[in-house]
Amino acid sequence: KQEVTQIPAALSVPEGENLVLNCSFTDSAIYNLQWFRQDPGKGLTSLLLIQSSQREQTSGRLNASLDKSSGRSTLYIAASQPGDSATYLCAAGGRDDKIIFGKGTRLHILP
Amino acid sequence: DAGVIQSPRHEVTEMGQEVTLRCKPISGHNSLFWYRQTMMRGLELLIYFNNNVPIDDSGMPEDRFSAKMPNASFSTLKIQPSEPRDSAVYFCASSYPVQGLRNTEAFFGQGTRLTVV
Numbered sequence: 001k002q003e004v005t006q007i008p009a010a011l012s013v014p015e016g017e018n019l020v021l022n023c024s025f026t027d028s029a030i031y032n033l034q035w036f037r038q039d040p041g042k043g044l045t046s047l048l049l050i051q052s053s054q055r056e057q058t059s060g061r062l063n064a065s066l067d068k069s070s071g072r073s074t075l076y077i078a079a080s081q082p083g084d085s086a087t088y089l090c091a092a093g094g095r096d097d098k099i100i101f102g103k104g105t106r107l108h109i110l111p
Numbered sequence: 112d113a114g115v116i117q118s119p120r121h122e123v124t125e126m127g128q129e130v131t132l133r134c135k136p137i138s139g140h141n142s143l144f145w146y147r148q149t150m151m152r153g154l155e156l157l158i159y160f161n162n163n164v165p166i167d168d169s170g171m172p173e174d175r176f177s178a179k180m181p182n183a184s185f186s187t188l189k190i191q192p193s194e195p196r197d198s199a200v201y202f203c204a205s206s207y208p209v210q211g212l213r214n215t216e217a218f219f220g221q222g223t224r225l226t227v228v
Binding site: 032034036043046091096098100101102104 | 161167217218219
């Protein structure tokens with residue numbers, strides 16, 4: 001049974017800093033790893049999708065990496081801004097087509 | 112496309128009443144997922160469908176929960192009878208196959224916030 005863990009549960013950093021969010025998964029037999037952003041009271045917005053054959057994906061200031069062998073993914077945010085404040089969730093897409101989520105990291109960027 | 116559409120956005124009901132949540136996936140998507148989100152447990156996968164067929168409902172908490180997908184453009188999640196502990200945000204998501212790959216990017220609706228009093 002796939003389990004996804006995100007550490008830390010919450011993070012506060014000053015504006016302008018670079019930061020890394022971590023995601024680990026127990027079953028390395030995944031098809032993809034997806035990162036989402038969720039604002040309070042809102043739905044989930046897809047940020048980046050990494051297929052199992054890929055090592056990383058980039059979109060603007062965001063870079064996500066995937067290491068299947070170690071069961072880890074990271075989301076790197078460069079030059080953080082107050083608008084980046086949100087909860088970030090990672091989700092592992094398995095061979096059984098299930099998409100299993102971590103509990104998220106609540107990010108607060110201090111102006 | 113308007114994205115995944117869920118209705119209602121908010122639902123307040125009394126304990127014991129039947130609740131039906133609705134979802135319209137993105138056209139062309141062949142997988143549909145129902146999730147429940149709470150502060151304590153995060154996002155839990157309840158059930159998912161592939162080509163309108165329920166594939167795995169092991170996440171459905173109790174027999175009070177049921178889900179259907181009568182066609183490719185509509186799904187329902189029903190709770191009967193509802194209880195206060197069912198209060199949560201319920202999300203629907205859909206995804207699509209890409210040639211040579213399994214289902215890829217998942218797109219989420221805005222969710223239905225259910226409160227059972």
